[in-house]
Amino acid sequence: MKLWRWLFLIATLAVLVEGFRVALWVVPPDAAQGQAGRIIYYHVPSWAAMGLMFLTNLVCSVVYLAVRNRNHTLAMKADSLAVSSAEVGVIFCLIGLVTGSLWGRAVWGIWWTWDARLTTTLVLWLIYVAYLLLRRFAAGPQMRTLAAVMAIFGYVDVPIVYMANRWWRTQHPAPVFGGAPGSGMAASMMPAIWWNLAGWMMWGLFLLSLRYAAEYRNQLAEQQAGLAALEAGPASLAGQAGR
Amino acid sequence: MKPAYFLLHLKKDLHLEWRSKDAINSMLFFALLVVVLFSLAFDPTQDASRKIAGGILCVAMMFAAVSALNQAWARELRNQVLDALRMTPAPGASLFLGKAIANFAFVTIVEIVLAPVFVVFYNLRAVGNGWLLALVIPLGTWALIVNGVFFAALSIRTRNREMLLPLILLPIFVPALLGMVMACSSILTGETDPALWIKMLAAYDVAFTTLGMMLFEVILHAE
Numbered sequence: 001m002k003l004w005r006w007l008f009l010i011a012t013l014a015v016l017v018e019g020f021r022v023a024l025w026v027v028p029p030d031a032a033q034g035q036a037g038r039i040i041y042y043h044v045p046s047w048a049a050m051g052l053m054f055l056t057n058l059v060c061s062v063v064y065l066a067v068r069n070r071n072h073t074l075a076m077k078a079d080s081l082a083v084s085s086a087e088v089g090v091i092f093c094l095i096g097l098v099t100g101s102l103w104g105r106a107v108w109g110i111w112w113t114w115d116a117r118l119t120t121t122l123v124l125w126l127i128y129v130a131y132l133l134l135r136r137f138a139a140g141p142q143m144r145t146l147a148a149v150m151a152i153f154g155y156v157d158v159p160i161v162y163m164a165n166r167w168w169r170t171q172h173p174a175p176v177f178g179g180a181p182g183s184g185m186a187a188s189m190m191p192a193i194w195w196n197l198a199g200w201m202m203w204g205l206f207l208l209s210l211r212y213a214a215e216y217r218n219q220l221a222e223q224q225a226g227l228a229a230l231e232a233g234p235a236s237l238a239g240q241a242g243r
Numbered sequence: 244m245k246p247a248y249f250l251l252h253l254k255k256d257l258h259l260e261w262r263s264k265d266a267i268n269s270m271l272f273f274a275l276l277v278v279v280l281f282s283l284a285f286d287p288t289q290d291a292s293r294k295i296a297g298g299i300l301c302v303a304m305m306f307a308a309v310s311a312l313n314q315a316w317a318r319e320l321r322n323q324v325l326d327a328l329r330m331t332p333a334p335g336a337s338l339f340l341g342k343a344i345a346n347f348a349f350v351t352i353v354e355i356v357l358a359p360v361f362v363v364f365y366n367l368r369a370v371g372n373g374w375l376l377a378l379v380i381p382l383g384t385w386a387l388i389v390n391g392v393f394f395a396a397l398s399i400r401t402r403n404r405e406m407l408l409p410l411i412l413l414p415i416f417v418p419a420l421l422g423m424v425m426a427c428s429s430i431l432t433g434e435t436d437p438a439l440w441i442k443m444l445a446a447y448d449v450a451f452t453t454l455g456m457m458l459f460e461v462i463l464h465a466e
Contacts, residue, residue: 116421134397139402146462153415
């Protein structure tokens with residue numbers, strides 16, 4: 001790993017440790033839910049990181065579609081970033097679903113309920129798993145175009161998820177952040193949110209950069225192998241003709 | 244886009260189906276089987292059937308349509324028809340629109356034939372505004388078909404295409420299925436107002452039809 005990546009990793013771990021300390025020991029417990037309410041410090045940052053990853057995936061897919069016939073290197077980079085961000089986003093989505101389920105068990109007494117917010121989020125997870133499956137099943141360079149189109153379709157579901165607990169009365173609580181006037185969190189609890197939000201975002205970016213570097217090299221190697229195979233054909237034929 | 248192009252595609256597809264009747268027959272029989280199987284599996288009373296009938300009808304149509312949509316593009320692969328279509332000057336969106344309208348017509352025919360059978364089997368009588376179903380069902384069907392035709396074209400040149408279509412279509416279709424099922428059951432039971440769900444279905448249709456028309460060219464020419 002490069003030096004800056006080590007430094008970034010150390011900074012990330014430091015922020016995560018501080019976030020853990022603040023979330024568990026510094027901020028007061030939730031007035032209604034007691035200690036169980038602290039899971040929000042992990043639940044909300046996962047969704048924020050997931051949102052960032054899926055947005056990256058969308059932007060990269062659009063960039064890929066726009067430049068794929070003009071700038072091959074940029075297109076390959078965009079595609080590598082798109083697949084890496086989808087993978088990391090799926091992981092964050094899974095973490096969000098699992099922490100939400102644990103929280104639901106503690107507060108509602110059930111692991112899962114089929115309300116609009118939960119259902120649409122699960123659907124979001126399924127869509128991006130389907131995106132990754134499509135990348136497995138389709139072969140060759142056309143797969144990247146097809147996957148980019150699929151990513152745009154998938155992202156249209158994100159606003160539906162976001163609006164779900166504004167439009168429909170759901171079991172999931174109304175939005176705490178950026179919701180109606182009067183929503184929001186007590187100021188004494190905000191430090192835990194900020195530290196964990198920063199920490200998990202940094203951790204997500206770290207994973208993304210690692211995965212992106214691996215994916216880009218992989219695609220580069222594939223391309224070079226393809227070119228080498230093309231060159232081998234005519235060159236060896238010419239060699240035979242000269243002999 | 245010139246209207247003549249998509250009308251030509253539509254005419255061709257209707258003609259093919261008129262001669263073979265493959266899609267309609269297989270969908271009809273398949274959906275009928277699903278309806279029978281569900282009624283055996285749940286053995287519903289009249290009250291219960293009102294609540295679940297909308298869902299069963301939607302899911303039966305969904306499975307039937309997926310099985311037929313796999314064939315919608317496969318028939319263009321024979322004799323390299325699809326490659327020929329790609330070389331024509333007609334825009335890809337018109338090919339997509341023609342195909343979608345044709346398949347929408349097939350599924351609607353199946354629904355019209357199936358609806359009386361369904362009403363008899365499940366003892367249905369709408370408590371709410373029954374005529375609203377005439378709005379909900381076509382909206383939901385269009386949502387399914389427009390996505391189905393798009394993703395069938397997307398998966399046609401991949402490995403395991405028969406498997407891949409439901410895998411990518413169903414998650415994308417879930418919001419529309421939810422809207423369709425909720426609207427159907429609120430109409431049949433008359434307990435809640437279906438207006439919100441109908442609006443959501445309409446918005447979903449507009450969004451995905453636009454997206455499909457815009458991006459179809461890209462997947463048609465993906466190399």
